[in-house]
Amino acid sequence: GQQVMQIPQYQHVQEGEDFTTYCNSSTTLSNIQWYKQRPGGHPVFLIQLVKSGEVKKQKRLTFQFGEAKKNSSLHITATQTTDVGTYFCAEYGGSQGNLIFGKGTKLSVKP
Amino acid sequence: DAMVIQNPRYQVTQFGKPVTLSCSQTLNHNVMYWYQQKSSQAPKLLFHYYDKDFNNEADTPDNFQSRRPNTSFCFLDIRSPGLGDAAMYLCATSRAGGRGYNEQFFGPGTRLTVL
Numbered sequence: 001g002q003q004v005m006q007i008p009q010y011q012h013v014q015e016g017e018d019f020t021t022y023c024n025s026s027t028t029l030s031n032i033q034w035y036k037q038r039p040g041g042h043p044v045f046l047i048q049l050v051k052s053g054e055v056k057k058q059k060r061l062t063f064q065f066g067e068a069k070k071n072s073s074l075h076i077t078a079t080q081t082t083d084v085g086t087y088f089c090a091e092y093g094g095s096q097g098n099l100i101f102g103k104g105t106k107l108s109v110k111p
Numbered sequence: 112d113a114m115v116i117q118n119p120r121y122q123v124t125q126f127g128k129p130v131t132l133s134c135s136q137t138l139n140h141n142v143m144y145w146y147q148q149k150s151s152q153a154p155k156l157l158f159h160y161y162d163k164d165f166n167n168e169a170d171t172p173d174n175f176q177s178r179r180p181n182t183s184f185c186f187l188d189i190r191s192p193g194l195g196d197a198a199m200y201l202c203a204t205s206r207a208g209g210r211g212y213n214e215q216f217f218g219p220g221t222r223l224t225v226l
Contacts, residue, residue: 033214042201043154045214088153098144098166099215101153 004029004091006102014110019076021105023089031092032065032072033099038085046074079109114138115218117202123224124192132187132221134202143185144215145177146201154201160185161207189223197225 005024013019023032031050035043047056049065049072056063062075076083086104093100115136124130134143141162146154158167160179174196176188189196199222203215 042217042220043203043215044217048214098156098159103153106151 004032004089004100004102006089006105008105009103010106010108012108012110013079015081016078019079019083019107021074021087021089021107023072023074023102025070025091028069029065029072029091030069033090033092034063034072034074035088035090035101036085037088037104041085043088076107079107081109081111083107084109115202115204115216117200117218117221119221120219121222121224123226124189125226126194127191130189130192130223132189132200132202132223134185134187134218135183136202136204136216136218137183138204138206138216139182140204140206140216141182142205142207143179144203144205145175145185145187146203147196148199148201148220157187192223192225194225197223199223 007022011019031048033048034046036046037043047063049063052069053067054065060077064073072089074087084107086106088104089102090099118133122130142159144159145157147157148154156168157171157175158177174190178186185202187200199220201220202218205213205215207213
């Protein structure tokens with residue numbers, strides 16, 4: 001079945017360092033959504049990418065969708081302690097809007 | 112503010128004792144989802160309602176049932192909780208339509224403990 005692989009599983013950075021998480025698929029993705037889940041919290045929608053080669057920015061966050069629509073990345077510039085959490089990529093896998101989540105990348109930021 | 116509400120936030124039950132978790136939404140979304148999330152794992156979809164149409168994931172155990180009496184409310188019933196059912200249960204909603212790639216709005220979750 002459809003599956004999105006996400007790496008790395010964990011990332012520890014010093015505050016101010018950059019961070020990137022990658023989402024890969026062996027098949028063409030129709031779209032990619034990114035969610036952030038703070039420790040003890042619930043997933044919160046960040047962005048959706050649909051077009052080949054699409055790049056979107058939200059302040060220090062940059063989201064990319066590969067030209068072949070088989071991979072996506074989330075890059076955070078100059079991490080802050082508020083960036084701590086688990087970042088999930090997810091694809092809409094079904095006609096009725098079922099999200100298929102990657103396993104997530106857990107980011108910790110050392111002040 | 113429009114939102115997704117889950118009650119209770121924490122639920123403790125005994126092994127084999129039925130439990131019901133509830134979810135309500137003020138977003139008027141037509142799709143509602145139930146996810147199970149265990150520690151350090153991604154949310155796992157149990158089932159969803161597209162309006163009144165119930166859609167069960169193939170690997171969701173029969174022990175889990177759901178009801179959606181109206182647009183705003185959805186319930187998750189666990190008929191005989193086992194120790195392996197201890198998890199966070201997340202309710203989510205989305206507005207399906209158009210191209211269907213709509214974001215999901217998650218509730219705060221109910222953390223279930225099974226003794």
